[in-house]
Amino acid sequence: MVATTGGSIVSDAPLKGRRPVSRSFWATARRRLSQDKVALVCGSILLIILLAAIFAPLITPHDPYRTSMARRLLPIGDARHWLGTDELGRDLLTRLIYGGRMSLFMGFAPVVLATLIGGFLGIVAGYCGGAINMLIMRVTDVFYAFPSVLLAVAISGVLGAGLVNSLVSLTLVFTPPIARVAESVTTQIRNQDYVEAARATGASAWRIVFGHVLANVTGPILIYASSMISVAIVIASGLSFLGLGVSPPNAEWGLMLNTLRQSIYVAPMNAILPGVMIFITSMSMNLISDSLRASMDVKV
Amino acid sequence: MVETQTPLVAIEDLTVRFVSRDLDISVVNGVSFTLAAGEAMCILGESGSGKSVTLRALMRLLPPAARVGGKISIGGLDVTTLADGDLRRLRGSLVSMIFQEPMTALDPVFTIGTQIAESVVFHDGVSYSAGRKRALELLELVQIPSAPRRLDAYPHELSGGLRQRAMIAMALACRPRVLLADEPTTALDATVQIQILLLMRQLQRDLGMATIIVTHDLGVACEVADKMAVMYAGRFVETGSSVDVMETPRHPYTRGLFQSTVHGGMRGAPLDPIPGSPPDLAELPPGCAFAPRCPAYEPACDGRVPDMVEVARAQFARCIRCP
The missing domain is CATH 3.40.50.300 (P-loop containing nucleotide triphosphate hydrolases)
Incomplete structure (x- = not known):
């Protein structure tokens, strides 16, 4: 042990006043996000939709599947059916709330799966480089050749309609772009001095990947993935609209849009309601994603 | 030792x-x-x-x-x-190494203490809290003021000099x-x-x-x-x-x-x-690599790479004109 006497070079005066609290990257991002009004409003909207979807049976006034020929296409503002009824006389408010369950699930689940798979593939490709990188990235490039909607429709068409199949097809659609983001960030990080410094202290490849690379890649991937959620909601609705997603009589926004389409000349306001829900949800998600990007932008 | x-x-x-x-x-x-x-x-x-x-x-x-x-x-x-x-x-x-640029050689998402402790834990096989204790000792060794507080600081919160001190502390972590x-x-x-x-x-x-x-x-x-x-x-x-x-x-x-x-002392004097x-390292000349720029060049320089010769006690130079 060395004595640090002998005229300490730097001033060792005790720091006075309020102790500045050291904030981590995530704490800083959280604080910035909580000061962002747009993020707060959009977050509240999403939270309301999410809670309504979760507690749907408790808060909805009607049975979502109960049809009534006498009460078909009641207009918005009806005394018993606040948002009117659909072409089979089912309460629209109830069905929109129930539909949120499916639509939100189809928005989040494939993106979460794609983030895990794509993130793993991208980090492996970026860190290993060489032939492994070539193999993984060229395969993802093949998926890139198709527009995402077309690809989702094609895969769902092959697999057949159904919830699980839509989930699989959407996951396949979102994995390549996330893998690409993960790969490019990993390639950048791999050449950073701190990775070499870690290697110089004897860190193994696994420790570098799970310690340094993962910690630094998570931010960019999360930002990108959050912007994918709205796209997933829209594509999932599109699949249902085309009859490739959820099947009737289940409530799902895209499916409702499809069945209400036939009544668009009779009750246009009723027909666009599912579309309005898709719009509000995906836009909120997009704006939150933007705020997330701004709050994670590390400029000290 | x-x-x-x-x-x-x-x-x-x-x-x-x-x-x-x-x-x-x-x-x-x-x-x-x-x-x-x-x-x-x-x-x-x-x-x-x-x-x-x-x-x-x-x-x-x-x-x-x-x-x-x-x-x-x-x-x-x-x-x-x-x-x-x-x-x-x-x-x-x-063997351990200190890098040139302390801003990029420290991982931005971990605290200084964590990064030092990590290395100690790996090499000495001690617990994380012992590693942190060692990290504190090291920060004091490299004369970082208010070391206990700096332990939880992120690299961007330190000045360049402190960062380089932290870098040195990290290099010294396992007594190289x-x-x-x-x-x-x-x-x-x-x-x-x-x-x-x-x-x-x-x-x-x-x-x-x-x-x-x-x-x-x-x-x-x-x-x-x-x-x-x-x-x-x-x-x-x-x-x-x-x-x-x-x-x-x-x-x-x-x-x-x-x-x-x-x-x-050379204010006003032109630089020399x-x-x-x-030289291009892909095509080194067969002789002395410095010959093309050398003020004392002579044709013999292009022959072969000169050997190191002792020009004075314990001082060696690689030049055909030496000693």
Whole structure:
């Protein structure tokens, strides 16, 4: 042990006043996000939709599947059916709330799966480089050749309609772009001095990947993935609209849009309601994603 | 600890080539030196002379395209043939390195304490809290003020000088016997530079480490080094004690280097740079690599690479006109 006497070079005066609290990257991002009004409003909207979807049976006034020929296409503002009824006389408010369950699930689940798979593939490709990188990235490039909607429709068409199949097809659609983001960030990080410094202290490849690379890649991937959620909601609705997603009589926004389409000349306001829900949800998600990007932008 | 028979670091005819499909450059072309415990050596040279690569070769910290030849022996271990697992144990514990740019050499998402503790936990096999305790000791050792608080600081919250101190603390974490420093003060401003150098000098003496410092800054070189090696185009062109080399440089390149340095007493006087630029390492001339720029050039210089000859006691130069 060395004595640090002998005229300490730097001033060792005790720091006075309020102790500045050291904030981590995530704490800083959280604080910035909580000061962002747009993020707060959009977050509240999403939270309301999410809670309504979760507690749907408790808060909805009607049975979502109960049809009534006498009460078909009641207009918005009806005394018993606040948002009117659909072409089979089912309460629209109830069905929109129930539909949120499916639509939100189809928005989040494939993106979460794609983030895990794509993130793993991208980090492996970026860190290993060489032939492994070539193999993984060229395969993802093949998926890139198709527009995402077309690809989702094609895969769902092959697999057949159904919830699980839509989930699989959407996951396949979102994995390549996330893998690409993960790969490019990993390639950048791999050449950073701190990775070499870690290697110089004897860190193994696994420790570098799970310690340094993962910690630094998570931010960019999360930002990108959050912007994918709205796209997933829209594509999932599109699949249902085309009859490739959820099947009737289940409530799902895209499916409702499809069945209400036939009544668009009779009750246009009723027909666009599912579309309005898709719009509000995906836009909120997009704006939150933007705020997330701004709050994670590390400029000290 | 100190070995009396074999020197701690012994490098013999080290060569490094970077080979790829359409590229074959010889970056280091036969570097030999020995270093005992407690000695500080400085490798001096301009950009691209191979000094950083030499340093990195010592812990095999080179990209896969590098082909290393010659013998590297550190603490009796043959680094060139070491298995990956042994190499990882050697890195950080026997040999460790201080990097040039402390901002990028510290991971931005972890605290200083975490990064130091991580290395201690890995090498000493102690618990994380013991690692943190050691990290605190180290921060105090490198004279970081309010060390307990800095332990939880992120790299961006520290000034450049403190960051470099933290970097040094990290390098010292597992009591290395050989410390490598790759231009440790280049990224710092002048007043901080001298503090860091004094600190390194003190630590090196107190801990008895063999130290190799790579720099292009003559001031740094004379401040910290006992021995000095001047490098040009991948070869040492002059070696000796730093006093001898500074006071009586023998090789024309060393002389040119010293003449082209700016210092206080030469206000108003024009600078005297070395004409030309360093040779292309992909196509080195067969003779002396410095010949095209040398003021004392003669046709015999192009014949073959001159040997190192002893020009004075323990001072060697690679020039046909020496001694």
